[in-house]
Amino acid sequence: MAPRAFISFEMEDKWARDFLVEHARQKSNAIEFVDYSVQDPFDSAWKAQCSARIARTKGTIVLIGPTTAQSAAVLWEILETKSQGNNVFGIQINRDRTYPVPSGVPSVIRWDFDAIVAQLSKWV
Secondary structure, eight states: OOOOOEOOOOOGGGOOOOOOHHHHHHHSSSSSOOOOOOOSSHHHHHHHHHHHHTTTTTEEEEEOOOOOOOHHHHHHEEEEEEETTEEEEEEESTHHHOOOOOTTTOEEESOOOHHHHHHHHOOO
């Protein structure tokens, strides 16, 4: 069984999250993403919900797009993931473009589903 992952992303990159989730559904593997998105404003209630959702995972996948590195919410999710002792890695959402990596993301891969599965298998 593959580990459960929290997906951190900027709302402008929601398409990438949706694509990742759908790709996992179509492949014959043990990967399944559960939507833990929090739609509420970035405040203490949002942080409490997010913290609880991160706690139900083995780690966070950060989808890295043009503005991800400046996102207060994404940076907070990375710090919260690490404070809970969970794993973190990033995925550049475009194969042919490289965007700035948010602080606290120790490793980054290109968008390749097999590489994503391999990275997640290290979390077990």
